[in-house]
Amino acid sequence: MLDIRHEGDPTGQPVLLLHGFPQSGASWDRVWPALVEAGYRVTIPDQRGYSPGLRPTRRSDYRLEALVEDVVGLIDAPTHLVGHDWGAVVGWALAMRRPELLRSLTAISVPHPAAMAKSLVTSAQALQSGYVLAFQLPLLPERLLLAGNGAVLRRMLRGTGLDAAATEEYVTRMREPGALTAALNWYRGLPFSRTPARPVTVPTLYVWGARDVALNRKGAETTVDHVTGPYEFVPLTRAGHWIPERHADELLDPLLRHLRRNS
Numbered sequence: 001m002l003d004i005r006h007e008g009d010p011t012g013q014p015v016l017l018l019h020g021f022p023q024s025g026a027s028w029d030r031v032w033p034a035l036v037e038a039g040y041r042v043t044i045p046d047q048r049g050y051s052p053g054l055r056p057t058r059r060s061d062y063r064l065e066a067l068v069e070d071v072v073g074l075i076d077a078p079t080h081l082v083g084h085d086w087g088a089v090v091g092w093a094l095a096m097r098r099p100e101l102l103r104s105l106t107a108i109s110v111p112h113p114a115a116m117a118k119s120l121v122t123s124a125q126a127l128q129s130g131y132v133l134a135f136q137l138p139l140l141p142e143r144l145l146l147a148g149n150g151a152v153l154r155r156m157l158r159g160t161g162l163d164a165a166a167t168e169e170y171v172t173r174m175r176e177p178g179a180l181t182a183a184l185n186w187y188r189g190l191p192f193s194r195t196p197a198r199p200v201t202v203p204t205l206y207v208w209g210a211r212d213v214a215l216n217r218k219g220a221e222t223t224v225d226h227v228t229g230p231y232e233f234v235p236l237t238r239a240g241h242w243i244p245e246r247h248a249d250e251l252l253d254p255l256l257r258h259l260r261r262n263s
Contacts, residue, residue, distance in 0.1 A: 001053035002070065003046040008036035013103070013263055014077055015040045019244075020085020020109075022153070022170050022183045024050055027084065030248035031255075038256055043074060047087070049182030050173075057178070062189030068093050075101050080259050084108040084244050086186055093195050095202045104262040106205040106255055108243050109212060111219035112226040114197035119219035128214055135187040142180050150175055160213050161240040203230040205258040207251055209239030232258065 005025055015035050017028045025044040032042045048054050048070050049062065056062075067090050071081075080103050083091035088110035095105045110116070119125040135141050145153040150171040157167040174180040204227045208220040224231055234254045239247040 001051065002048070002074075003051040003053065004074070005044045007032050007042040007044070008040055010041055012039045012041035013080065013259075014075070015042050015080045015082060015259065016071065016074060017042060017044045018047065018071065018081065018083035018087025018090055019050070020083075020087050021186060022157075022174050022180070023085070023166075024170065024173060026169060027166070027244045031082075031244050031252065034248075034252050034256065035259075038259070040080070040259065045070075045074060047090075049185060050179070052176070052179075055178055055182045057181075059185050059188040060192045062182075062185040062192075064089070064093050064189070064193035064195045066189075067186070068097060068195070072098060072101065078103045080104045080106070080262070082106040082108070082255065083110075085110060085241070089113070092200065095200045095204070096198045097195065099200070099202050102202045104203045104205070104258060105200065106207065106258060107223075108207045108251070109209065109215055109241055111206065111208070111215065111223040112197070112200065114226045115219045115222040117197065118222060119216065123216060123218040125216050125218060128216060131214075132187055132190075135184050141184055146175060146180060153180075160242070161211070161246060162242045163245060166242070166245045197226070199226055199228045201229040203258070203262045205232050205234065205254060207234045207236065207243060207254065209241060209243055209247070210235050210237045211240040214241055230262075 019027045024046050028044055035042050071094055081091045088107040091105050091107055092112055095102055154167055154171050206223050236247055236250050243251055
C-alpha cells in the first residue's frame with residue numbers, strides 16, 4: 001500500500017506528482033499549493049519502496065514495468081503527470097506505454113530515455129552517470145551512504161544544491177530500516193526492465209536545470225527528437241537538479257501554462 005496524499009477540489013482535473021531519489025512526496029510542498037489554488041486535484045504518493053507498506057526486497061520488484069503499474073493504479077481519469085528525477089523516468093515510460101491515461105506529461109530533470117541513451121555514448125554523461133553503476137553493488141552503497149548517521153548521503157545532497165531542511169528530512173527517511181536499500185533498488189531493477197524507448201505523443205513539457213551535475217545538456221537538447229506530440233523545452237539557467245524544492249517559482253509558471261493549455 002502506497003502512502004498517498006490528496007489535496008484540492010475532488011472535482012478538479014487530476015494532477016499526479018511523482019518524486020525521485022531519495023525524495024518523498026514532500027519534495028512537492030512548494031509546488032502543490034499553487035496547483036490547488038488553480039483548481040486542480042492533486043495526488044502525491046510516496047512511491048514503491050519509499051512507502052513502508054509497499055517495500056519489497058527483490059531487485060526485480062523494482063523493474064520499470066512494476067513502477068509504472070503502481071501509477072496506473074492511481075489513475076481514475078485522464079491525468080496530468082508531473083515527475084521529477086525517477087518520477088520523470090516513470091512518467092516517460094507511462095506516456096510510451098499508456099498514453100491514453102494522460103492529458104499531459106511534465107518531465108523535470110531527466111530527458112526522454114532514448115535521448116539519455118544517446119547522450120551516454122556521445123558526451124560526458126557516462127561519467128556523470130557513474131553512480132548508477134556504483135549503486136548496482138550489493139550492500140556497499142548502503143554502508144557508505146549511511147556511515148556516520150548518514151553523513152555521506154547528507155554531503156552528497158547538500159553538495160548538489162539541496163537545502164538543509166530537505167536534506168535532513170530525506171536522510172532521516174533513508175535511515176529507516178530497509179528504506180535506502182529499497183530506494184537503491186530502483187537503480188538495481190534497471191537490468192530487469194523491458195520497456196522499449198518509443199516516441200511520446202502526449203503533450204509534453206520538459207524542464208531542465210542547466211546546473212544539474214547529473215544530467216547534462218546533450219540529453220536535454222535532443223529530447224525534442226523523441227516527442228511527436230506538442231512539446232516545450234524550458235531550461236532553467238540558474239537551477240541545478242533539485243528543481244521542485246529549490247526553484248518552484250521558476251517551475252510553476254511554465255507548468256501552469258502547460259496544464260491550462262492541455263485541460
